Amino acid sequence: MAEILFYVLSAIALASAAGVVLAKSPMMSVLSLLGSFFCLAVIYLLAGFQFLAAAQILVYAGAILVLFLFVIMLLNLGDMGAVAERSNALLEGTAAKLGAVLALGIGIVGLVAASRAAFRPVEVEPGKGLDDLNALALQLFGRYSLPFEAASILLLSTMVAVIALAKRQRKTDRGGGKA
Amino acid sequence: MNVPSEHLLVLAAGLFAIGVLGFLIRRNVIIVLMCIELMLNAANLTFLAASRQHSTAQVVNLDGAVFSIFVILVAACEAAVGLALIIALFRLKQTVESDALSEMKG
Numbered sequence: 001m002a003e004i005l006f007y008v009l010s011a012i013a014l015a016s017a018a019g020v021v022l023a024k025s026p027m028m029s030v031l032s033l034l035g036s037f038f039c040l041a042v043i044y045l046l047a048g049f050q051f052l053a054a055a056q057i058l059v060y061a062g063a064i065l066v067l068f069l070f071v072i073m074l075l076n077l078g079d080m081g082a083v084a085e086r087s088n089a090l091l092e093g094t095a096a097k098l099g100a101v102l103a104l105g106i107g108i109v110g111l112v113a114a115s116r117a118a119f120r121p122v123e124v125e126p127g128k129g130l131d132d133l134n135a136l137a138l139q140l141f142g143r144y145s146l147p148f149e150a151a152s153i154l155l156l157s158t159m160v161a162v163i164a165l166a167k168r169q170r171k172t173d174r175g176g177g178k179a
Numbered sequence: 180m181n182v183p184s185e186h187l188l189v190l191a192a193g194l195f196a197i198g199v200l201g202f203l204i205r206r207n208v209i210i211v212l213m214c215i216e217l218m219l220n221a222a223n224l225t226f227l228a229a230s231r232q233h234s235t236a237q238v239v240n241l242d243g244a245v246f247s248i249f250v251i252l253v254a255a256c257e258a259a260v261g262l263a264l265i266i267a268l269f270r271l272k273q274t275v276e277s278d279a280l281s282e283m284k285g
Contacts, residue, residue, distance in 0.1 A: 002182075003182050006180055010186075013194065014197065060254070068258070071266060077207075077275065135241055136244060144245050147249060162259050162263045
């Protein structure tokens with residue numbers, strides 16, 4: 001049962017990912033990406049990573065995609081982006097790019113096939129996932145405490161960078177007159 | 180779920196390939212950023228597959244899970260800075276098409 005669900009969700013995730021690339025308007029791209037992320041969250045849950053499934057929905061669907069939607073609505077790209085993209089030479093040099101991507105994909109699949117013997121499924125007992133929160137916290141604050149602190153510095157510097165970008169922009173707007 | 184970890188890897192490879200394809204053929208910078216998110220998600224799935232493959236019923240290996248938490252964090256930072264840059268770019272150029280950005284002859 002869970003296996004069938006996994007394959008169905010994989011197909012939906014891949015189809016939505018293709019929708020991100022093929023959609024005419026950026027809004028539809030964001031919604032396709034949302035579908036893909038939700039399918040991936042359920043796949044994480046099926047694979048036994050309960051905390052990461054929750055983090056996927058909270059951080060990706062809850063924060064990052066809302067940020068994308070904000071920007072698309074703020075810049076009013078709903079229709080304009082679609083028109084500009086269509087008039088563009090979208091398929092210029094696509095054959096070479098498609099070939100490169102196909103070669104990459106075939107290479108990765110070959111790599112997987114070559115190491116096939118090493119892989120085996122792991123059974124997760126129901127009700128208890130692989131990423132038990134206690135164990136995860138022990139790893140994060142024990143063995144990985146230095147990357148954890150580095151992550152906090154990264155978050156702080158991101159915050160400062162975004163504020164600096166936004167603030168400088170506002171100052172030039174005031175000087176140059178509002179469009 | 181009794182699916183071999185290699186199937187998770189094949190799904191991750193497919194998502195990553197779609198992300199690379201979108202990164203190469205789309206001109207809209209916002210969609211390019213979304214394709215980067217897609218690729219980061221594929222990397223996440225690979226980490227989780229590795230974590231699952233190296234776990235047994237007795238010993239659980241969480242290294243991959245911890246790394247995917249860091250990947251999610253980096254993705255969030257990247258989206259915030261990237262979108263701030265896109266807004267700055269839009270105010271400067273009134274467009275988000277990457278073809279309009281040719282000052283550096285890229």
